[in-house]
Amino acid sequence: MAEAMIEFQSVTKTYQGGQPAVDDLTMSIDKGKITVFVGPSGCGKTTSLRMINRMVEPTSGTLTVDGRDVTSVPAAQLRRSMGYVMQSSGLMPHRSVLDNVATVPRLNGVSRAAARQRSRELLDVVGLDPDLGRRYPSQLSGGQQQRVGVARALAADPPVLLMDEPFSAVDPVVRDELQKELLRLQRDLAKTIVFVTHDIDEATVLGDKVAVFAGGGKLAQYATPEEILRAPANDFVASFVGRDRGFRHLAFSPSDGVTIHPVDTVRTGELDGPDRAAADRWQLVVDDGGRPLGWSAPGAGAAIVPGGSLFRKGETLRRALDAALSSPSGLGVAVDPDGRVAGVITAEEVLAVIEADRRLRQGVG
Numbered sequence: 001m002a003e004a005m006i007e008f009q010s011v012t013k014t015y016q017g018g019q020p021a022v023d024d025l026t027m028s029i030d031k032g033k034i035t036v037f038v039g040p041s042g043c044g045k046t047t048s049l050r051m052i053n054r055m056v057e058p059t060s061g062t063l064t065v066d067g068r069d070v071t072s073v074p075a076a077q078l079r080r081s082m083g084y085v086m087q088s089s090g091l092m093p094h095r096s097v098l099d100n101v102a103t104v105p106r107l108n109g110v111s112r113a114a115a116r117q118r119s120r121e122l123l124d125v126v127g128l129d130p131d132l133g134r135r136y137p138s139q140l141s142g143g144q145q146q147r148v149g150v151a152r153a154l155a156a157d158p159p160v161l162l163m164d165e166p167f168s169a170v171d172p173v174v175r176d177e178l179q180k181e182l183l184r185l186q187r188d189l190a191k192t193i194v195f196v197t198h199d200i201d202e203a204t205v206l207g208d209k210v211a212v213f214a215g216g217g218k219l220a221q222y223a224t225p226e227e228i229l230r231a232p233a234n235d236f237v238a239s240f241v242g243r244d245r246g247f248r249h250l251a252f253s254p255s256d257g258v259t260i261h262p263v264d265t266v267r268t269g270e271l272d273g274p275d276r277a278a279a280d281r282w283q284l285v286v287d288d289g290g291r292p293l294g295w296s297a298p299g300a301g302a303a304i305v306p307g308g309s310l311f312r313k314g315e316t317l318r319r320a321l322d323a324a325l326s327s328p329s330g331l332g333v334a335v336d337p338d339g340r341v342a343g344v345i346t347a348e349e350v351l352a353v354i355e356a357d358r359r360l361r362q363g364v365g
């Protein structure tokens, strides 16, 4: 039996008055292993992850890290003791890559010179040329930025690494590379990693153990990838797992039949405006060039929620489905070849095209 590092005991989170986002979660996360939370959008993965470092406080139940109740550790200290990597790299745009990586060591009192030296080493560890450290984040590709995000999370050498869909917004080839890199890193580092994804393939590739979440924040199954694939605990897990596996051919299917709908957008400069504050629906946040930056939730004012993977017009059905399933608004963002927003696609419609495609292949008519 592996030693437990993080334990959820009957943990429930209910945001103001709503249905539980996480419902009576009890699970034990192994020390030095990769545990993956997987499930469709909205099933409570991010909320569960964020309760570990107190970015979100549980409504009830107990959560311990290394035997200590997290509420007994000041939230800021707890947060600094764990690495955190998000879907958007979350790097500070006006600081060099080196200074971004050095942030937490500096907060912990390490000298600037020593922190920078360590940052250069870490860039090498995550497979980047240390000379890239002098650049600003915007001068790096998406995949490079995510590597910097990982380097930054590792900078204080934390025992626990929390990763929330860190590879969801990069293209499939880069995603494969980043997954391999993480597994290589983990062989040396043996951190306790909690990794969130909506992609069952990614979950089974990375996880020593996989927790499948269902709607309503319920844990549907928690087991090794082999066991989940071999013996799904119920119909939900079977369809979630089976769906993606049965969908492999989608990587070769065209997406011509998928309708792209108009979308309500808001520019970053308008986020503080009265219209946005009163808005009761999701709006897509775009930059001045019309490129997507993320979503603004109903009634959430100026906060931008990372947007899920993008679907470039003409890409495969697999990419279309991925975009729709990973989006916090439930709408996948479609972009033109130049990266400007073309509109949105819905998972329901993508699934309908997939179903029609399947019937055609099988001659079911």
Ligand SMILES: Nc1ncnc2c1ncn2[C@@H]1O[C@H](COP(=O)(O)OP(=O)(O)O)[C@@H](O)[C@H]1O
Binding pocket: 015, 016, 021, 039, 040, 041, 042, 043, 044, 045, 046, 047, 048
């Ligand atoms: N800050 C928040 N305020 C209110 N509701 C939230 C907040 N964050 C998440 N939720 C809701 O909680 C549920 C679970 O969300 P989340 O944990 O983000 O799921 P996932 O990461 O699996 O997509 C969703 O219904 C979501 O709308």
Ligand SMILES: [Mg+2]
Binding pocket: 045, 046, 047
């Ligand atoms: Mg999430």
